[in-house]
Amino acid sequence: MIRYxxxxxxxxxxxxxxxxxxxxxxxxxxxxxxxxxxxxxxxKHVTPEAIEQWKAEHGYDKPLFFNPQQTGVQTVTDTLxxxxxxxxxxxxxxxxxxxxxxxxxxxxxxxxxxxxxxxVFVIGLxxxxxxxxxxxxxxxxxxxxxxxxxxxxxxxxxGLFYIIAGQYFIAKLWQWLPISGFDGGIDxxxxxxxxxxxxxxxxxxxxxxxxxxxxxxxxGKDYVRTARAKGLSELRVLFRHVLKNGMIPILTxxxxxxxxxxxxxxxxxxxxxxxxxxxxxxxxxxxxxFAIVQAMVFLGSVLYIVGLLLTDLSYTLVDPRVRLT
Amino acid sequence: MNFQPLFLWTDILVWLxxxxxxxxxxxxxxxxxxxxxxxxxxxxxxxxxxxxxxAVFVFIGLADSLHYRxxxxxxxxxxxxxxxxxKALGSLNERSERTYSAPLATHAQARETIEKPDGRQxxxxxxxxxxxxxxxxxxxxxxxxVAVRTATGLMWGALVSLSLFMLLALxxxxxxxxxxxxxxxxxxxxxxxxxxxxSLLMTGALILLATGVITSxxxxxxxxxTDKVGQDVLYQTLKSVRTGLVIGTLTTLVTxxxxxxxxxxxxxxxxxxxxxxxxxxxxxxxxxxxxxxxAAVLIVQVFIEQNESSFSSVAERADVRLLAxxxxxxxTGWTGLAxxxxxxxLKLRELDYVTAxxxxxxxxxxxxxxxxxxxxxHLILISIVMDFxxxxxxxxxxxxxxxxxxxxxxxxxxxxxxxxxxxxxxPVVWWPLVAAFSFMFALVLAANLFADVVQDAFDPxxxxxxxxxx
Numbered sequence: 001m002i003r004y005x006x007x008x009x010x011x012x013x014x015x016x017x018x019x020x021x022x023x024x025x026x027x028x029x030x031x032x033x034x035x036x037x038x039x040x041x042x043x044k045h046v047t048p049e050a051i052e053q054w055k056a057e058h059g060y061d062k063p064l065f066f067n068p069q070q071t072g073v074q075t076v077t078d079t080l081x082x083x084x085x086x087x088x089x090x091x092x093x094x095x096x097x098x099x100x101x102x103x104x105x106x107x108x109x110x111x112x113x114x115x116x117x118x119x120v121f122v123i124g125l126x127x128x129x130x131x132x133x134x135x136x137x138x139x140x141x142x143x144x145x146x147x148x149x150x151x152x153x154x155x156x157x158x159g160l161f162y163i164i165a166g167q168y169f170i171a172k173l174w175q176w177l178p179i180s181g182f183d184g185g186i187d188x189x190x191x192x193x194x195x196x197x198x199x200x201x202x203x204x205x206x207x208x209x210x211x212x213x214x215x216x217x218x219x220g221k222d223y224v225r226t227a228r229a230k231g232l233s234e235l236r237v238l239f240r241h242v243l244k245n246g247m248i249p250i251l252t253x254x255x256x257x258x259x260x261x262x263x264x265x266x267x268x269x270x271x272x273x274x275x276x277x278x279x280x281x282x283x284x285x286x287x288x289x290f291a292i293v294q295a296m297v298f299l300g301s302v303l304y305i306v307g308l309l310l311t312d313l314s315y316t317l318v319d320p321r322v323r324l325t
Numbered sequence: 326m327n328f329q330p331l332f333l334w335t336d337i338l339v340w341l342x343x344x345x346x347x348x349x350x351x352x353x354x355x356x357x358x359x360x361x362x363x364x365x366x367x368x369x370x371x372x373x374x375x376x377x378x379x380a381v382f383v384f385i386g387l388a389d390s391l392h393y394r395x396x397x398x399x400x401x402x403x404x405x406x407x408x409x410x411x412k413a414l415g416s417l418n419e420r421s422e423r424t425y426s427a428p429l430a431t432h433a434q435a436r437e438t439i440e441k442p443d444g445r446q447x448x449x450x451x452x453x454x455x456x457x458x459x460x461x462x463x464x465x466x467x468x469x470x471v472a473v474r475t476a477t478g479l480m481w482g483a484l485v486s487l488s489l490f491m492l493l494a495l496x497x498x499x500x501x502x503x504x505x506x507x508x509x510x511x512x513x514x515x516x517x518x519x520x521x522x523x524s525l526l527m528t529g530a531l532i533l534l535a536t537g538v539i540t541s542x543x544x545x546x547x548x549x550x551t552d553k554v555g556q557d558v559l560y561q562t563l564k565s566v567r568t569g570l571v572i573g574t575l576t577t578l579v580t581x582x583x584x585x586x587x588x589x590x591x592x593x594x595x596x597x598x599x600x601x602x603x604x605x606x607x608x609x610x611x612x613x614x615x616x617x618x619x620a621a622v623l624i625v626q627v628f629i630e631q632n633e634s635s636f637s638s639v640a641e642r643a644d645v646r647l648l649a650x651x652x653x654x655x656x657t658g659w660t661g662l663a664x665x666x667x668x669x670x671l672k673l674r675e676l677d678y679v680t681a682x683x684x685x686x687x688x689x690x691x692x693x694x695x696x697x698x699x700x701x702x703h704l705i706l707i708s709i710v711m712d713f714x715x716x717x718x719x720x721x722x723x724x725x726x727x728x729x730x731x732x733x734x735x736x737x738x739x740x741x742x743x744x745x746x747x748x749x750x751x752p753v754v755w756w757p758l759v760a761a762f763s764f765m766f767a768l769v770l771a772a773n774l775f776a777d778v779v780q781d782a783f784d785p786x787x788x789x790x791x792x793x794x795x
Contacts, residue, residue: 035631152773152774152777155773158762158769160722160725164741282726285726285727300611301611305611
């Protein structure tokens with residue numbers, strides 16, 4: 001078991017190196033630092049001196065992979081690649097274009113993200129399972145047919161619509177909740193509620209539909225027939241047997257996204273003005289701050305890989321038949 | 326010739342795709358197994374209805390994929406690139422107002438200071454230049470005019486529907502070799518095993534009725550209002566259809582070769598090939614999708630800005646950006662299908678018929694194309710139709726993030742993006758948002774329902790699991 005995890009951890013390294021190569025290639029080879037400087041200084045009226053100065057100020061004035069001006073090991077280490085990509089492995093994210101420390105920003109901004117994403121995740125999971133179970137219980141009836149049609153309709157609506165409609169009706173027209181913003185402590189609840197409602201509504205269409213297929217597949221299995229033959233009520237079969245076995249794919253599917261909750265949701269956070277990592281990223285994309293985007297890509301990949309590891313772990317926890325070697 | 330055809334990159338690819346679909350249709354018609362599966366799709370009323378809706382969207386999109394530049398009176402080419410759809414919509418594009426006006430309105434939405442003929446200055450909402458301009462006294466005549474136009478539109482819609490029904494019956498009479506009465510009965514009366522003709526007729530009639538009403542009203546009004554710069558919202562929404570369809574389909578063109586090629590190779594050859602391919606898709610997968618797309622689009626944007634001069638028109642620039650977006654989404658989105666195909670190939674390669682083929686000395690590539698590919702075909706098809714709706718929705722999100730299609734291009738994402746500020750106005754401007762959402766909803770819903778039916782018809786697992794009822 002421990003050996004398995006050590007091996008998986010070692011597998012993670014080549015993947016992270018690959019991620020770094022991709023982002024480095026996209027950001028600094030295809031799109032050279034000169035381009036970046038030009039974007040930030042405005043495309044017109046840029047002198048070469050101004051570009052050099054911008055690059056020096058923001059630490060882009062080194063060669064990409066090989067520095068002939070240095071000697072020994074430094075020819076390789078004193079380069080943009082080491083500065084911008086290798087240092088990510090030590091979680092040294094460097095400075096954003098406006099001079100702020102990215103690592104510190106990430107540390108303060110991940111809590112609001114989590115404050116939104118965690119309730120959304122938990123409530124969403126419960127709502128999806130409840131809806132799916134209800135439909136499985138009423139399977140074959142008109143109620144289920146209407147339910148499935150409703151879910152397909154729900155998942156055909158753009159996620160943006162839920163946000164815009166929620167903000168317009170709940171916050172602006174009826175004024176039940178604040179339209180956007182965030183606050184620490186107990187006040188956070190009233191800011192969290194609206195994004196949570198909206199996100200759960202946006203996710204229930206595809207989520208509940210998927211869980212329904214899982215439960216339906218489960219219900220066709222032999223152990224369900226045995227339970228029914230024993231004379232158990234349908235409700236008991238559903239909750240004691242089908243739910244328990246159906247939870248295996250559901251939980252393991254949910255575990256992957258668990259670490260990614262820290263990075264929050266881009267669209268939700270920027271609509272609701274939540275000072276989390278999602279809005280941080282979207283601001284960085286809009287101002288073309290590649291240092292931040294690169295850091296977020298790296299962070300996202302690390303968390304995804306952690307999620308994959310947790311998934312393996314959760315298999316052994318919920319399903320005793322699985323043994324990792 | 327008073328116009329010059331212009332082939333945008335996406336136009337060419339769209340028509341190639343149409344060609345590919347026709348070839349596929351021909352193959353289906355000749356293969357009994359595929360034919361029976363598609364027959365099952367068309368036998369379901371839901372499948373037929375969603376197919377009709379999709380066909381209407383595709384029709385609009387294709388009409389918008391034939392571009393040309395008109396030759397002006399002085400012999401020069403117009404800078405503006407227009408499409409067949411623009412031509413068909415006629416004056417809809419040109420009849421613009423100054424700014425916002427509500428659907429079917431006769432007056433602008435906002436008050437302005439107007440000087441009366443006698444020199445007085447009053448604050449009132451001015452009459453629109455085109456919307457309801459034919460009415461002498463809007464307050465008195467408006468309701469009657471709208472009612473008359475709606476009724477005329479409905480009548481035309483009904484008339485066209487009925488004649489098409491007749492035409493179809495006459496046609497089918499020849500195909501089925503029966504008398505007209507039987508042909509009508511077979512078209513109208515539902516029977517579980519046959520093609521759902523009634524669903525086709527009813528959906529078609531509904532769409533024709535709606536088209537009739539809209540066309541009739543559009544003659545005198547802005548049916549869906551006008552936007553900030555006074556452009557007709559109906560026109561914008563219809564132009565956006567093409568953008569959504571292109572993203573939903575051309576992306577697949579990039580995805581499929583990668584997913585099929587790499588998925589089959591990994592599953593069939595295993596060993597180091599499998600390791601490398603798995604490494605590539607795990608790496609791609611581990612990068613947050615929106616960020617990967619955003620990063621790539623930013624690069625393309627920089628590239629386009631630097632080569633501004635090589636595009637002769639705004640439309641061409643926007644088109645290249647749309648194509649780049651499709652390629653980027655495709656390059657980042659093949660991993661799911663590849664993984665699925667790899668797993669399926671791993672299973673298939675151990676089956677007896679593949680082992681037998683190998684024992685006969687059939688080469689690897691031939692086994693893959695002749696024996697494995699046809700048996701994973703249903704997975705590919707299901708994945709194409711399932712992904713389509715997701716891609717249309719993703720366009721809106723990406724446009725919101727700022728890495729979607731070009732801001733000058735008509736797209737539902739851009740319309741929704743603009744609508745955020747409009748909702749904050751007083752009085753509220755809701756129609757561009759509602760228009761974009763309803764069209765997008767219609768397309769995505771039809772695609773989702775269609776995908777559902779296709780999955781039922783092609784996936785042997787689904788029907789087995791759903792068949793067990795207590």
